[in-house]
Amino acid sequence: MKFGVVVFPGSNCDRDVAYVTKNLMGQPTRMVWHQDTELSDLDVVIIPGGFSYGDYLRCGAIAQFSPVMQQVIEHAQKGKPVLGICNGFQVLTEAGLLPGALARNQDLHFICDRVPVKVERTDLSWTQNYQTGEIITLPIAHGEGRFYADEKTLSEIEDNGQVLFRYEGDNPNGSLNNIAGICNSKGNVLGMMPHPERASDSMLGNSDGLKLFQGLLEKVTALV
Numbered sequence: 001m002k003f004g005v006v007v008f009p010g011s012n013c014d015r016d017v018a019y020v021t022k023n024l025m026g027q028p029t030r031m032v033w034h035q036d037t038e039l040s041d042l043d044v045v046i047i048p049g050g051f052s053y054g055d056y057l058r059c060g061a062i063a064q065f066s067p068v069m070q071q072v073i074e075h076a077q078k079g080k081p082v083l084g085i086c087n088g089f090q091v092l093t094e095a096g097l098l099p100g101a102l103a104r105n106q107d108l109h110f111i112c113d114r115v116p117v118k119v120e121r122t123d124l125s126w127t128q129n130y131q132t133g134e135i136i137t138l139p140i141a142h143g144e145g146r147f148y149a150d151e152k153t154l155s156e157i158e159d160n161g162q163v164l165f166r167y168e169g170d171n172p173n174g175s176l177n178n179i180a181g182i183c184n185s186k187g188n189v190l191g192m193m194p195h196p197e198r199a200s201d202s203m204l205g206n207s208d209g210l211k212l213f214q215g216l217l218e219k220v221t222a223l224v
């Protein structure tokens with residue numbers, strides 16, 4: 001399975017993601033510069049964390065206009081997997097591939113921590129290797145991670161079962177309904193604020209995030 005990792009000016013988790021897909025999972029992985037407009041060789045597109053365009057205006061607000069994004073949208077429209085981690089999640093909401101928005105954390109501080117996260121749904125490839133209701137620990141590092149959606153959108157997200165990950169216990173950033181990660185209605189686009197790639201190598205003391213990437217290898221057809 002071939003992975004593509006999108007790189008914007010200011011991305012800083014691109015190599016961490018590639019380390020997981022290439023070194024830990026042994027899958028072909030291509031770094032995709034944001035001006036690249038050819039993604040047809042890829043099975044999975046990952047938009048990594050970081051500070052694309054210096055987080056000017058709003059996180060992800062400028063990256064959505066990069067040339068690569070039109071191809072990312074087409075990739076998603078074909079039902080192929082797209083994962084946005086942290087800044088990648090912000091880019092996906094800005095691009096309209098996921099509902100809602102990520103606003104500044106409620107205390108207006110950048111948060112860097114490890115937090116318990118509950119896996120809500122396990123019938124999609126992304127989460128099939130977890131148990132429903134399992135509490136995992138994942139790193140977070142963001143200034144704009146407070147998930148927000150208007151009332152109607154929020155109830156649609158909940159009613160459709162689009163919440164895959166929820167903060168357990170303390171809500172670190174004020175996200176509505178403790179939302180940490182959502183998918184689109186088809187299930188093939190996932191955005192999450194926690195960083196699974198930073199919790200994938202047991203050498204770092206936590207590999208709770210690895211199962212998410214491994215899930216993609218085993219049953220991609222279950223995504224749609």
Ligand SMILES: N[C@@H](CCC(=O)O)C(=O)O
Pocket residue numbers: 048049050051052055059085086087088110141142143144145
């Ligand atoms: N720059 C973004 C995300 C950071 C990241 O992706 O790690 C923020 O502060 O909200």
